[in-house]
Amino acid sequence: MVAIDVPEVNYTEYSNRQLVAVPLAVLVLALAIIGGWYLVTGAPANLGLEFTGGVELRVADDGGNVEQQIETAFDRQPDSVRAIPADDVYVVTFRAADEDPGNLAEDLSTQADEAGLSTTAIDQVSPSFASDTAQTAIFGVGLAFLGMSVLVFALFRTFVPSLAVVASAFSDLVIPIAVMNLLGIQMTLGTIAALLMIIGYSVDSDILLNNSVLRRTGEFYESVSRAMRTGVTMTLTSMAAMIVMAIVASLFGIDLLRNIGIILSVGLCADLMNTYLLNVSLLRWYKFEGVKR
Amino acid sequence: MLEPIKNNWRILLLVVVVLGATVALFAPQFGPQTAPGEDVSEAQQGVTNLQYGLDLAGGTRVRAPLVGYTAMEVDFGGDQPDEVARTIAAELENASAADITAVPSERAVDVTATEVTESQFRAAMDASGYAYEDIRSGVTQETRDVAQQVIKDKIDETGLSGGTVQQVQSLTGEYFMLVEVPGENRSSVTSLLEERGTVQIDIAYPTANGTGIEEGVLRGEDFQELGSASQRERVQGAYVPVTVRNTAPEGQQSPAHEFQQAVADRGFAEAYNSQRDQCDYRENPDDVSNPCLLLTVDGEVVNSFGMDPSLADSMASGSWATDGGFRLTTTEFAEAERIAINLRAGALPADLDISGQGTSRSISASQGANYKTYSLVTGILAVFAVAGMVFLRYREPAVALPMIVTAIAEVYALLGFAALLSYPVELAVIAGFIAVVGTGVDDLVIIADEVMSEGEVNSRTVFNSRFRRAFWVIGAAAATTIIAMSPLMVLSLGDLSGFAIFTVLGVLIGVLVTRPAYGDILRRLLTIR
Numbered sequence: 066m067v068a069i070d071v072p073e074v075n076y077t078e079y080s081n082r083q084l085v086a087v088p089l090a091v092l093v094l095a096l097a098i099i100g101g102w103y104l105v106t107g108a109p110a111n112l113g114l115e116f117t118g119g120v121e122l123r124v125a126d127d128g129g130n131v132e133q134q135i136e137t138a139f140d141r142q143p144d145s146v147r148a149i150p151a152d153d154v155y156v157v158t159f160r161a162a163d164e165d166p167g168n169l170a171e172d173l174s175t176q177a178d179e180a181g182l183s184t185t186a187i188d189q190v191s192p193s194f195a196s197d198t199a200q201t202a203i204f205g206v207g208l209a210f211l212g213m214s215v216l217v218f219a220l221f222r223t224f225v226p227s228l229a230v231v232a233s234a235f236s237d238l239v240i241p242i243a244v245m246n247l248l249g250i251q252m253t254l255g256t257i258a259a260l261l262m263i264i265g266y267s268v269d270s271d272i273l274l275n276n277s278v279l280r281r282t283g284e285f286y287e288s289v290s291r292a293m294r295t296g297v298t299m300t301l302t303s304m305a306a307m308i309v310m311a312i313v314a315s316l317f318g319i320d321l322l323r324n325i326g327i328i329l330s331v332g333l334c335a336d337l338m339n340t341y342l343l344n345v346s347l348l349r350w351y352k353f354e355g356v357k358r
Numbered sequence: 359m360l361e362p363i364k365n366n367w368r369i370l371l372l373v374v375v376v377l378g379a380t381v382a383l384f385a386p387q388f389g390p391q392t393a394p395g396e397d398v399s400e401a402q403q404g405v406t407n408l409q410y411g412l413d414l415a416g417g418t419r420v421r422a423p424l425v426g427y428t429a430m431e432v433d434f435g436g437d438q439p440d441e442v443a444r445t446i447a448a449e450l451e452n453a454s455a456a457d458i459t460a461v462p463s464e465r466a467v468d469v470t471a472t473e474v475t476e477s478q479f480r481a482a483m484d485a486s487g488y489a490y491e492d493i494r495s496g497v498t499q500e501t502r503d504v505a506q507q508v509i510k511d512k513i514d515e516t517g518l519s520g521g522t523v524q525q526v527q528s529l530t531g532e533y534f535m536l537v538e539v540p541g542e543n544r545s546s547v548t549s550l551l552e553e554r555g556t557v558q559i560d561i562a563y564p565t566a567n568g569t570g571i572e573e574g575v576l577r578g579e580d581f582q583e584l585g586s587a588s589q590r591e592r593v594q595g596a597y598v599p600v601t602v603r604n605t606a607p608e609g610q611q612s613p614a615h616e617f618q619q620a621v622a623d624r625g626f627a628e629a630y631n632s633q634r635d636q637c638d639y640r641e642n643p644d645d646v647s648n649p650c651l652l653l654t655v656d657g658e659v660v661n662s663f664g665m666d667p668s669l670a671d672s673m674a675s676g677s678w679a680t681d682g683g684f685r686l687t688t689t690e691f692a693e694a695e696r697i698a699i700n701l702r703a704g705a706l707p708a709d710l711d712i713s714g715q716g717t718s719r720s721i722s723a724s725q726g727a728n729y730k731t732y733s734l735v736t737g738i739l740a741v742f743a744v745a746g747m748v749f750l751r752y753r754e755p756a757v758a759l760p761m762i763v764t765a766i767a768e769v770y771a772l773l774g775f776a777a778l779l780s781y782p783v784e785l786a787v788i789a790g791f792i793a794v795v796g797t798g799v800d801d802l803v804i805i806a807d808e809v810m811s812e813g814e815v816n817s818r819t820v821f822n823s824r825f826r827r828a829f830w831v832i833g834a835a836a837a838t839t840i841i842a843m844s845p846l847m848v849l850s851l852g853d854l855s856g857f858a859i860f861t862v863l864g865v866l867i868g869v870l871v872t873r874p875a876y877g878d879i880l881r882r883l884l885t886i887r
Contacts, residue, residue, distance in 0.1 A: 123725060152741045168713055170718065172676075174544065185721070185725035186720060187720040188717075189544075189718045191717060194421070195717075198851065201849050201850065204852060205849050209844070210842075212842065217578075230660070254853075255789075255854075258789070258846065258854050258858070261845070262861070263833075264842035265843060265861075266797065266839070269797075272831055272834045273835075276834070299803045299804065303797070303799070305743045305746065306740040306792060307746060307796065308743070309740050309743040310736055310739075310740045313739050317728075319729060321785050323738055325793075331524060
């Protein structure tokens with residue numbers, strides 16, 4: 066039987082600078098990707114239907130060559146057609162049109178009916194509603210992050226360790242967004258929920274680490290390895306749940322669950338790195354050098 | 359005797375919560391509310407008392423704003439609301455007093471005629487002489503409340519059960535009507551909502567230079583009693599039997615008398631003498647030879663008809679108004695039904711802009727059923743994944759098994775909550791459940807590791823002090839999750855509030871009930887007594 070043993074890392078071999086370099090480099094890279102995305106596409110990520118407006122149809126695959134029918138059925142080119150074999154449907158997405166966005170949903174559903182396609186679901190979001198949603202989402206994530214930061218500072222009441230938690234949480238948020246861009250995953254409401262969830266999840270292991278080092282007796286490296294044993298198990302368990310959810314949900318075409326699963330998996334991965342490289346080195350600096358000042 | 363209870367109260371609490379959840383899930387007393395004429399077994403979806411939302415049961419949800427402009431902080435100067443409305447309407451060429459609502463309690467005036475632009479309304483407000491602070495888009499609370507009731511009535515009149523209408527506010531302060539109708543497709547819901555449903559009768563009459571129109575001789579509010587739509591005997595078509603109100607306040611004419619007068623004035627009695635005399639509005643709408651009644655919905659003529667000679671005579675002689683019986687005839691039965699619904703529910707006070715500024719989501723029942731199965735499978739597999747990881751890590755059933763059982767109990771308790779609150783289970787809620795399993799097990803890992811660290815647990819005191827230490831971390835972690843999720847609970851971000859509510863509920867149940875219980879179970883298994 067395979068057993069999971071959390072490896073002991075010999076932190077003494079590396080300087081703080083070396084430890085911090087990796088997560089910082091990744092963070093900078095992620096920020097660069099997001100910035101580049103913004104410059105090129107005008108948005109920091111691939112925005113999904115909920116943030117751009119448009120219509121999404123689910124068309125039942127009842128045997129025939131539905132894919133071809135979809136090609137010809139509509140008077141405008143679909144922005145994407147995705148087959149979901151497990152559910153026997155095709156998901157057809159149309160961006161909101163500049164000209165006459167008004168009756169897009171109605172027109173498309175009539176056209177589908179006329180072509181003999183049976184639609185099992187229609188989602189329609191108007192552009193102005195979409196931009197409203199985008200604002201609300203950004204505000205929500207910002208508010209959640211702020212609330213978390215305040216709470217962390219209140220819990221530890223020391224600057225550097227609290228900052229370490231907040232910094233790694235920030236990086237945990239940014240890295241999944243960059244990865245999303247690279248993988249071509251769209252930003253939807255589901256991913257926003259996942260990002261908020263990362264704020265909640267990822268802070269757990271940081272709090273555990275800080276608690277172990279600051280509030281408990283014992284030598285620094287011993288405290289770190291103790292916290293690490295628990296923390297890595299925690300993160301891996303959550304990751305297992307999320308990876309399974311992402312895989313199963315994408316087979317079945319449940320986008321909401323798939324997106325949440327993917328984002329959380331990536332975020333938890335990033336969290337492993339940030340907690341045990343970034344946070345640990347900041348704590349070590351604080352413990353051995355910062356306190357003396 | 360009380361000693362064992364006192365020692366194990368945390369486990370007992372978990373048992374009580376699980377039993378409570380079972381009762382909420384399966385006891386018929388907690389079953390869903392039944393619509394009139396429906397019995398409990400019909401309202402129940404499946405073996406449990408769980409209610410499924412749109413995603414899992416199929417149906418249509420529409421979220422859209424009411425269109426209009428509102429002047430805020432208006433100084434009414436002691437004038438009556440209808441007086442204010444008339445004064446402002448007089449300054450607008452494309453709106454009547456009916457399009458304007460003045461609400462003294464809100465100090466606001468709104469205009470809901472879609473043709474009126476913001477600058478026109480501003481100009482009219484300036485010209486009317488009422489001082490106001492600013493103009494915003496949207497309508498007053500009063501209009502929203504009326505609209506909410508009208509939409510609810512419309513849905514109920516259509517015979518669809520379980521429809522809900524709510525007002526939600528977005529971050530930018532804009533209000534949206536949120537309408538959910540289970541089991542209906544998009545087009546039938548949007549056509550019900552997008553149609554304002556203003557039913558009115560006009561008279562078309564011949565003049566020297568073409569057809570003249572006298573508008574609004576009868577309006578929706580003039581009808582006192584409404585029958586249900588019926589098929590006409592022998593001839594094609596359908597009708598809605600109505601009674602026109604023949605009472606009026608002192609010094610005013612009743613609608614029935616006004617209508618009777620208008621019909622007599624336009625010469626119906628002279629034009630219709632036998633069954634051969636027909637209305638020819640349909641053939642030549644611009645040049646009718648006989649006067650006609652036009653039935654219009656939202657300004658569009660849906661039917662035109664002449665009048666039975668005897669009815670025309672009784673109107674000319676002035677005897678009709680005492681009875682006031684009248685039939686609104688249509689060419690198709692469906693049309694008659696629609697008119698009956700519109701008359702009964704009343705007209706929407708403002709347009710709902712679904713395609714321009716709203717959003718809609720529609721899912722067929724079969725797609726919903728698929729989602730239900732798939733998300734169940736996803737959830738179960740996620741639990742298995744977690745269980746697998748825990749077993750791999752601890753390889754000790756005494757630690758791992760209670761962990762899995764506790765995590766499942768947590769989800770079960772949440773399902774009980776959902777049934778108790780009649781909260782519709784949706785995909786987002788299921789995502790919340792899975793997230794709860796994830797966080798739940800995390801915390802149990804913290805407890806297990808903490809308790810078992812630093813050697814054997816050989817006394818209660820050692821156990822308790824370690825447990826308390828673990829709990830500090832768990833409490834802090836739970837607090838951050840709750841804080842991170844709380845914006846989603848209140849912001850109007852689609853279905854995600856369900857996700858947030860159940861994640862937070864799950865964390866609370868976890869911290870207050872299941873995690874302490876797991877601690878107790880672990881203590882019993884580990885302490886050597």
